[in-house]
Amino acid sequence: MTILGISVGTTRTGVCVLKDEILLDRHIHSYPAAWSDNKLRIIANRYRQYVLKHNVTAIIVKIPRLKNHTKAISQLLKRIEALATEYHCEFDLITKSELKDVTGMRSTSELIEYARQLYPELVAMYDKGKANDHSYYQKLYEAILSAHIFQERQRVRAQRLAQTTE
DSSP states (O other): OEEEEEEOOSSEEEEEEEETTEEEEEEEEEOOSOOOHHHHHHHHHHHHHHHHHHTOOEEEEEEOOGGGOOHHHHHHHHHHHHHHHHTTOEEEEEEHHHHHHHHTOOSHHHHHHHHHHHOGGGHHHHHHHGGGTTTTTHHHHHHHHHHHHHHHHHHHHHHHHHHHHO
């Protein structure tokens, strides 16, 4: 299973591609322009490029709390869901609160440290982010943890299914 993890935002978004516990791709993308239909297309097309390049089979999106959903975030989420449907990808959403619950972490810094421990290739980025308290890379860590948790949930489901068919 190839998972596209997204920590959604209208100004900055974190994106990763995870396959069989291997982090294939990871990026922060910034979109400083004001919200518009054109900006929505640009962001959605960026996600489409990841789906096509890596043959993504699932998309997990870390979303803000529901009370923090703006019209722009809602439009973007609809577009991502449509993208998942178009390419026959599984689609799911997760919140930061769920990330903390699943990992047992209590703070953003603990989540970041946990991601760094899971994926040692993040060490250089982690060290680079210390100067700004990791705020620039926070969405990337959230995307990575979202994809990791989705992957683990799928593995557990597959094991349960295998046990019931034995």
